Amino acid sequence: MKLANRLHNLGTENAFEVLNEVHRLQASGHNIISFAIGEPDFDTPENIKQAGIQAIKENYTHYSPSAGILPLREAIANHIAGTRNISVSPDEVVVTPGGKPIIYYVLHALVNPGDEVIYPNPGFPIYESVIRFVGGVPVPAPILEDKDFSLDTEQLQQLITPKTKLIILNSPHNPTGGMLTATDLKNIAQLACRHDLWVLSDEIYSRIIYDGTFASISSLPGMQKRTIVLDGFSKTYAMTGWRLGYGVMNKKLATHIARLVTNCESCTNTFVQYGGIEALTGPQESVTDMVNEFKARRDLIVAGLNSIPGFSCKTPNGAFYAFPNVTEACELLGLSGSKALQQYLLYNANVAVLPRSAFGAKNTGETQEYLRFSYATSRDNIVKGLEHIERAIRTGRKLTVITA
Template sequence: MKTFTLSETATSLKPSGIRKFFDLASGMEGVISLGVGEPDFVTPWNVREAAIRSLEEGYTAYTANAGLLELRQEASSYFKRKFDVSYDASEILITVGASEAIDIALRTIINPGDEVLVIEPCFVAYAPLVTLAGGIPISVSTSPENGFKLQPEELEAAITEHTKAMLLCSPSNPTGTSLNKDELEAIADVVERYNLIVLSDEIYAELMYDEAYTSFASIEGMRDHTILISGFSKGFAMTGWRLGMVAAPVFFLEHMLKIHQYMLMCAPTMAQFAAIEALRAGDRDVIAMRKSYKQRRNFIVKSFNEMGLTCHMPGGAFYAFPSIRSTGMTSEQFAEELLLEEKVAVVPGSVFGESGNGYIRCSYATSMEQLMEAVKRIKRFVDKKRDKTMNVLSQKGGEY
């Protein structure tokens, strides 16, 4: 086969660390996967029925590039009702998943050499998407001592004359960390002072367990600074529908729409009809799913702490992020050996950035029965590794 010169940007990208372990697990029998962040619930029937009805009625053509007006109007009501922030339908764009929304937002605001602050540990796609848009991702580490919550002084210390924007996710993937209103206001002061653009990834907003959700766009003075990313995958159990939405002032949105037009034309029509139903009549199902996730969260976090894997209590999303440093293993080593020896798939924290080293991400979006069995296997694995370490140290005359 002939060889060709390819894009240095494309060839330098690393494959997703999450998918690596998912692919390994998919080829093994009897594996319990706590890896991929996907609800274990099926999309509610009334939402599926709305999509079926749209097909039966022949709605199979393109929609407007920005999405069905009816859906954007419904989204406008949703943002006001849930987030206490007002957006007109003209300020809302329906995208192919929240990932597309992040991609086109970055492409809209970045010029070559612009720096974008990426708060770590973070979703694996953030830094690569900044790079693909021509920007420079700058890592801002958070610490377990603060529950992985971004501190204003950490944010300010990372800002340079080239800083253009920041990516903020609350509740967070992979830590589940959630920022309350006071904490967001402290960050907003820095954003205002340095005139930053904030891409606020709020895909997990429906999955808050202990306190009300606060959107960054609702903080006083922040609406004009914010590109709000939302969608249906996580809260509404609609991952396979590939439908997201972005809300922002027209100043941003009109240019995002142009990129969206050339990339994708529009989001899938039947998925948009399903989304209308989800926004109108989905609250009861969302509440039920959230209640189940909270029960699982409480169980798995308690279990990790009891087995000596220190784990903070996540305020939202459906991830636990326990420390595995007490085992003396790296994140990659722990995840690989756990999969091979006990057939439990987790994601090494290192794939989420440098500050994720020494941790693993475990999705509790699976049944309680599966979680109970997974916890039993993980404890057996941890005890075995600790016994081995103690034996080695004993032979050397050391202490554990």
């Protein structure tokens, strides 16, 4: 079968590969506790579900404008204006089926073959995947544990060359739960303005914060015109399966992004967009309750991880991920790295996590090993999962492989 060469540059999201293995093991009778997938375990709030149902009943089942229905774009513009302290027009909003299309379309719209794109590493794997797919050159910017999983902006400055076109930011950050500080954002903004760079700011976890307040680089002087804000409904409102996200950008770029939507999926599901209006304009207590529960789970899992031999875990400020350093655990078990430890825990402790390698290759000079835990699961599962892990670490059994 003759395939296009570009397909060899396309990566994947390893969380779904691990999820497939979890399902296979569960089907064969294994009780797996999963910390692998980044999806809230809450149901979509009832008022949002009813808004979607009502939209179907009122026959909002036809095409919508490629950029999204005007009432939703107005609601998004008002939301972004209020939370980022900037003036936003509905013409600067493009609605997409999930947040990933914004990554995909922005990179297609801005990056020529050979252009360099700086992205966080470790980071959401789709960044690097699509950069390579469009012919760009991915330039990893290390996310550092000794900076509480933030960027070293002095090091970032050294990564910028005449070929740099775009910087991708993600705060709160997947997989570490770290956040960029106000000083970080100010320094990055100065670099972007000085070198005339675009910034894609992935703010999908902006409402899931436990300590401090959220800040967007789009709010800083000179940055709104060169920043694409990516946000959506999946994490905040437990709407992952609804597939509803959006980008906010200058009007000229928004026109081009909407044209890419026209060429690909025509538009986002129309009645789903009415659910989005209700999410933004309706009661917000469900968000507060969910974040409070995530905070309790965060405290539980961090304390538990730090009690396991060979694990050391910083307390994340946002999102719902813990990113423990497991270098000593790998050494205790004689394992070659986080991938081997991830396999060991899956097959010997019945616990699914993701290895550091699921979020990009190690940076130059990086020697530490990490695992990602999504604590978007019940407190009971967290307690049981940590007990299984501690038992497996203490007993130190050799890696066995379960086959179908």
